[in-house]
Amino acid sequence: MIALLIRDLRLAVRAGGGFGLGLAFFLIVTTLVPFGVGPEGGTLARIAPGILWVGALLACLLSLDRIFALDFEDGSLDLLATAPIPLEGVVTIKALAHWITTGLPLVLAAPVFGVLLHLPAAGYVWLVVSLALGTPALSVLGTFGAALTVGLKRGGLLLSLLVLPLYVPTLIFGAELVRRGASGMQTDTALLMLAGITAAAVALVPFASAAAIRVNLR
Amino acid sequence: MSIWEYANPKKFMQTSSWALPWVTGLAVVALFGGLIWGFFFTPDDYKQGSTVKIIYIHVPSAMMAINIWVMMLVTSLIWLVRRHHVSALAAKAAAPVGMVMTLIALFTGAIWGQPMWGTWWEWDPRLTSFLILFLFYLGYMALWEAIDNPDTAADLTGVLCLVGSVFALLSRYAVNFWNQGLHQGASLSLDEKENVADVFWYPLLLCIAGFILLFVTLVLIRTRTEIRARRLAALESRERMA
Amino acid sequence: MNVLSVLDLAVSRGGQPVLEGVNFTLQSGRALVLRGPNGIGKTTLLRTLAGLQPALQGSISAPPDSMAYAAHADGLKATLTVTENLRFWASIYGTGDVIPVLRAMNLDALAGRAAMSLSAGQKRRLGLARLLVTGRPFWVLDEPTVSLDAASVALFAAAVRKHLAAGGAALMATHIDLGIDEAEILDLGPFKARTPEAGGIVGGFDEAFT
Numbered sequence: 001m002i003a004l005l006i007r008d009l010r011l012a013v014r015a016g017g018g019f020g021l022g023l024a025f026f027l028i029v030t031t032l033v034p035f036g037v038g039p040e041g042g043t044l045a046r047i048a049p050g051i052l053w054v055g056a057l058l059a060c061l062l063s064l065d066r067i068f069a070l071d072f073e074d075g076s077l078d079l080l081a082t083a084p085i086p087l088e089g090v091v092t093i094k095a096l097a098h099w100i101t102t103g104l105p106l107v108l109a110a111p112v113f114g115v116l117l118h119l120p121a122a123g124y125v126w127l128v129v130s131l132a133l134g135t136p137a138l139s140v141l142g143t144f145g146a147a148l149t150v151g152l153k154r155g156g157l158l159l160s161l162l163v164l165p166l167y168v169p170t171l172i173f174g175a176e177l178v179r180r181g182a183s184g185m186q187t188d189t190a191l192l193m194l195a196g197i198t199a200a201a202v203a204l205v206p207f208a209s210a211a212a213i214r215v216n217l218r
Numbered sequence: 219m220s221i222w223e224y225a226n227p228k229k230f231m232q233t234s235s236w237a238l239p240w241v242t243g244l245a246v247v248a249l250f251g252g253l254i255w256g257f258f259f260t261p262d263d264y265k266q267g268s269t270v271k272i273i274y275i276h277v278p279s280a281m282m283a284i285n286i287w288v289m290m291l292v293t294s295l296i297w298l299v300r301r302h303h304v305s306a307l308a309a310k311a312a313a314p315v316g317m318v319m320t321l322i323a324l325f326t327g328a329i330w331g332q333p334m335w336g337t338w339w340e341w342d343p344r345l346t347s348f349l350i351l352f353l354f355y356l357g358y359m360a361l362w363e364a365i366d367n368p369d370t371a372a373d374l375t376g377v378l379c380l381v382g383s384v385f386a387l388l389s390r391y392a393v394n395f396w397n398q399g400l401h402q403g404a405s406l407s408l409d410e411k412e413n414v415a416d417v418f419w420y421p422l423l424l425c426i427a428g429f430i431l432l433f434v435t436l437v438l439i440r441t442r443t444e445i446r447a448r449r450l451a452a453l454e455s456r457e458r459m460a
Numbered sequence: 461m462n463v464l465s466v467l468d469l470a471v472s473r474g475g476q477p478v479l480e481g482v483n484f485t486l487q488s489g490r491a492l493v494l495r496g497p498n499g500i501g502k503t504t505l506l507r508t509l510a511g512l513q514p515a516l517q518g519s520i521s522a523p524p525d526s527m528a529y530a531a532h533a534d535g536l537k538a539t540l541t542v543t544e545n546l547r548f549w550a551s552i553y554g555t556g557d558v559i560p561v562l563r564a565m566n567l568d569a570l571a572g573r574a575a576m577s578l579s580a581g582q583k584r585r586l587g588l589a590r591l592l593v594t595g596r597p598f599w600v601l602d603e604p605t606v607s608l609d610a611a612s613v614a615l616f617a618a619a620v621r622k623h624l625a626a627g628g629a630a631l632m633a634t635h636i637d638l639g640i641d642e643a644e645i646l647d648l649g650p651f652k653a654r655t656p657e658a659g660g661i662v663g664g665f666d667e668a669f670t
Binding site for chain 1: 507510511512513514525527528529530531532533534535536537538539540544547548549551552553554590
């Protein structure tokens with residue numbers, strides 16, 4: 001299992017920009033938004049939680065179709081499916097590798113992007129907390145979408161259509177947590193719901209992903 | 219004699235060809251009866267005028283939009299557990315109908331909302347969750363279309379329907395939470411409907427029955443078409459084998 | 461000792477039956493070569509035996525955790541080195557050192573090279589080296605000799621014979637003669653699935669459609 005994680009991370013590094021690409025995309029989104037809505041600080045501060053969360057979500061989406069596609073093409077997915085490790089474990093590790101290469105850098109870099117968007121000072125802690133709690137769910141659900149579309153020639157667009165509606169609850173609670181935290185409101189409900197969704201998704205969705213992979217391989 | 223006998227395609231074709239004219243006839247009678255009754259023989263609302271009459275399309279289509287997804291969930295589960303092809307094909311057949319129902323509910327809602335709230339669209343929890351439901355229908359149908367092998371498609375869409383149902387439900391609650399306190403509760407609650415006077419209520423019931431029958435008619439026709447398409451594919455593959 | 465016994469097996473590809481009534485057993489120390497024209501279902505049969513797809517009918521019995529499967533594609537990662545590729549599979553299968561395997565497949569000179577810089581034949585050798593590191597007694601090989609030159613085929617045949625001599629077994633689909641004396645040949649032609657009209661089995665695809 002750990003060998004698989006190390007291999008995936010190593011592949012991400014060797015492929016070039018494995019870690020940086022999602023971050024660069026995130027940066028571009030946060031740069032473009034002020035061009036679209038105007039440079040006025042008050043407006044930006046108000047929409048910052050939403051923009052940062054939508055940006056994180058899109059950055060996460062970018063690399064989803066590569067989670068299984070490469071392994072499927074070169075045959076390693078067949079070999080992993082016949083290997084003595086459960087497929088549920090394989091998809092969980094794949095999701096973890098995706099999170100480490102995409103979600104984790106976003107969590108760490110998010111405060112910098114918060115500065116760009118005039119996020120109120122009280123919001124920074126909640127921004128990091130919400131992304132740290134929410135992005136694992138994004139990776140796990142994205143892995144599910146990737147598992148559904150693994151055999152398809154042009155799965156990329158379909159993948160977004162399948163995965164984005166699944167992201168709605170995480171997005172709502174994540175952005176709401178930052179918004180409420182930034183404006184000094186109570187954060188308990190959003191925090192607990194966000195953590196609950198992530199915990200449930202991490203625990204249950206890999207079974208669905210593994211089932212989808214099995215169907216796609218036969 | 220068990221209910222699963224009807225899951226045999228041959229039996230299903232027989233039964234449905236017998237039932238289809240009756241269901242179609244009943245659907246036409248109930249739908250036209252309900253709509254004509256509702257549109258022309260009920261008084262205008264004292265506050266909303268005649269705009270209230272859109273209720274006879276809006277409420278039944280909204281109900282169907284949700285119920286069709288539930289029906290797809292049940293048929294997908296039956297396919298995943300018992301491997302009855304008819305069940306998977308019925309789920310496939312129901313999806314476009316459900317999507318159109320969702321669209322009708324959204325559009326009639328917008329038309330009703332304009333004079334009522336002075337806006338075509340409001341990010342009200344109920345409206346928003348219908349928009350999300352519409353996206354789920356789109357994804358489900360797109361996945362069916364994208365996969366060539368019908369059994370693989372049935373399996374994967376079944377799993378998607380399962381996971382999607384959970385997240386659609388979650389979205390419903392998330393959306394409620396999200397828009398708490400921003401909107402003045404002008405939503406179209408079903409509970410309020412129970413208070414409407416009998417004079418509006420009975421034609422509404424007839425319209426709901428009409429929409430259900432219409433859905434059954436459409437699903438039967440579409441499932442029969444799907445079964446025929448599968449037969450055709452099976453015959454062609456046999457020809458290749460021989 | 462039987463490493464595999466197949467009883468009245470029927471397999472399908474894309475929902476359509478391709479082979480039916482397949483019966484054979486394989487003993488340790490022996491190899492079985494599947495023969496038959498393209499499209500007969502060799503790959504489908506091997507994938508079914510490897511557990512990647514369900515059988516339409518019949519039974520497959522093999523001791524648990526005895527099988528190592530190798531497909532057309534080698535499952536190599538282009539950006540990893542030869543050693544890294546092998547080490548990964550060795551740790552997945554929980555086996556030890558990869559150095560002797562590199563030597564056995566004549567790859568030790570290439571150990572530090574990235575897999576993408578290997579020739580097709582060298583990649584194939586690496587793919588076969590992967591089988592050795594699994595430590596599994598029963599190999600299921602799909603076209604193992606594609607793009608190998610004569611010397612590499614001989615190397616591969618030697619590896620298989622050594623494996624058989626050590627009590628292993630191999631089931632492979634290949635067109636060329638490997639010169640392995642222990643190998644029996646199974647022609648899949650007679651097992652081609654018939655149409656249901658001719659008494660063949662009805663596939664999942666057209667279950668009860670008539």
